[in-house]
Amino acid sequence: MSGEINVLGIDETLDYVLKNGSSVARFGDGEIDIISGRSIPYQDYDVELGVEFWSILENKSDERLVVCMPDVFTGLDRYNKFARDFWKVHLDRYKEIYENINWMRWYGSTFISRPYIDLEDKSHSERYFEHLKRLWNHRDILIVEGDTSKSVVGNDLFDNANSIARIICPSKNAYFFFEEIETAIRMYGDNKIVLVMLGPAAKLIAYHLSSENRQIIDIGNIDSEYEWSKMGAKPKVKMPYKHTAEFNYSDDHLDIEDLNYRSQIVYTVDNFPKISVIIYFDGDTSKLDNVLLSVSEQSYTNIEIVVIINDTSYETMKICEQMSLQDNRLDFT
Structure with missing residues (x-):
């Protein structure tokens, strides 16, 4: 052979x-x-x-x-x-x-x-x-x-x-x-x-x-x-926050938030349904950042975020544009 x-x-x-x-x-x-x-x-x-x-x-x-x-x-x-x-x-x-x-x-x-x-x-x-x-x-x-x-x-x-x-x-x-x-x-x-x-x-x-x-x-x-x-590991060491090679029966991963990782996700193939989160916004820009960030940081990743804007001020549009650059699951109209 x-x-x-x-x-x-x-x-x-x-x-x-x-x-x-x-x-x-x-x-x-x-x-x-x-x-x-x-x-x-x-x-x-x-x-x-x-x-x-x-x-x-x-x-x-x-x-x-x-x-x-x-x-x-x-x-x-x-x-x-x-x-x-x-x-x-x-x-x-x-x-x-x-x-x-x-x-x-x-x-x-x-x-x-x-x-x-x-x-x-x-x-x-x-x-x-x-x-x-x-x-x-x-x-x-x-x-x-x-x-x-x-x-x-x-x-x-x-x-x-x-x-x-x-x-x-x-x-x-x-x-x-x-x-x-x-x-x-x-x-x-x-x-x-x-x-x-x-x-x-x-x-x-x-x-x-x-x-x-x-x-x-x-x-x-x-x-x-x-x-x-x-x-410099000699034996194989388990990573606490993500899958590690050959630790195939371990599911106890720490859920560490990483916004950069989430912003890179363009598609999710899953047997869990995609959820649409619709946000209707009509005014107070001081709360908009926190609302969008809160939704973006959810542990459930198979979502789309749709922001319906009834306030087309420069500040509102700027906040939405910046967030959409950080998280490509977000769209606004």
Whole structure:
């Protein structure tokens, strides 16, 4: 098996993606679980998803789409003991699946988004992150993520980008919403690099939309990896205010208000309904700021805020215009 699976290194993979503007679909242990018929913590098994995964794995990587696999087939020396033990068990359990895949000539490295915590020698991690940041350098980003992910809230990973917009999706079973997610990306992703952090659903989205002249990067748990690298973590540390990689059964996130994060949300894909908050305003501008701020700071994010103004004074219009720049869910007439 090891002679049939050629996986590029992290730097080689990133060089190829940067040169060609490729999309990326990364496969790890969870996707193989699903191919085998198993559910995983954040995605229930679905037979059609398993079939699509098999097709993507047998898709030849090219300038349009790089299919990635873990580089664990020719040795595990570069990984720490925990990772080595994990992959040994995994490869033994799914030996038959790996032997029956019609392997392509080469794959990119799944670990472009896991360049820190599992490595025995972490001295190259900073360089890997800097290499990765070149993907969105001076570009507009559309993040597509789960509703507890809050990627890069509290860190500077995307500080070299021009702008950030977000599509918020269910944290579990995002695959069951993939058609709506893809439609939303078409609506808001023009001329942007799209970074998808939705587990198994991300591979399908990258595979589908890469044919539409869009760059879709399935970037997985990069936020947790970056946080761990900044704190010099050895074991994996849970973040208190957002989802942390592989802490899949923990829902006790602190609700820390971040107006910048909320202002970046352009669309919410959810099984909760969108609520329209209609504010009729007729006069006292001293209260308008507080009213708009109060609505904008609600923990329920799938809302639209409509302000009906019966006072077209300069001060009133200025307040509404400033707030709409901070929160794109607000409209006023």
